[in-house]
């Protein structure tokens with residue numbers, strides 16, 4: 144149980160609520176990162192200490208199927224591979240809230256985010272009921288997806304169901320149903336006239352960016368606030 148103390152939230156040991164955001168876009172200042180920063184601002188307004196990690200700053204690989212995380216007699220849930228993702232994974236295990244942000248690449252998560260998910264979620268997926276979870280507490284999560292497609296296109300391809308598999312594993316490992324935010328029809332380039340992109344109307348993209356993206360930012364901020372509040376009440 145957390146107690147609100149002035150401008151920060153503390154648990155019995157005096158710890159502060161920790162909220163991490165994982166940016167799965169190579170772009171540090173664009174749609175995905177902007178929404179994650181808004182979500183962190185919402186969490187910070189609730190008194191949380193926040194950290195943003197840009198996955199594409201790090202050199203790491205996805206799971207190499209060594210199965211060390213499944214061996215008997217070793218601490219379960221921890222990825223044995225050592226690279227620049229390792230300290231991030233360790234930090235994620237002790238976070239109170241994790242926000243995952245990914246652009247949609249070829250109808251799926253970015254490869255950077257997908258590799259991170261393999262390294263984080265698969266070691267936590269334990270094949271024996273007798274072995275307790277490595278996660279000492281439940282961790283709240285938010286997923287923020289940004290994409291060029293419209294909401295109608297996403298529905299018509301039934302992509303939400305496809306991405307739900309990540310939410311399923313996250314709930315199984317971390318114990319709480321993730322909250323999800325979709326940002327559709329994003330602005331991909333700052334100047335569409337410089338790119339072969341005649342399928343898109345630069346004016347429509349700009350209009351959408353000015354009208355809808357601020358609303359998405361607002362929704363992201365609320366998501367961060369809500370996740371921090373729920374973590375504080377756990």
Ligand SMILES: Cc1cc2nc3c(=O)[nH]c(=O)nc-3n(C[C@H](O)[C@H](O)[C@H](O)COP(=O)(O)O)c2cc1C
Nearest residue numbers: 168173174175246247248249250289290291292329
């Ligand atoms: C390699 C690549 C593949 C992409 N594939 C898709 C796709 O399948 N569907 C889609 O809606 N957008 C696709 N996009 C567009 C991005 O998802 C979209 O522009 C996103 O908002 C970019 O996020 P960012 O601005 O944070 O980098 C793709 C972009 C790239 C670079």
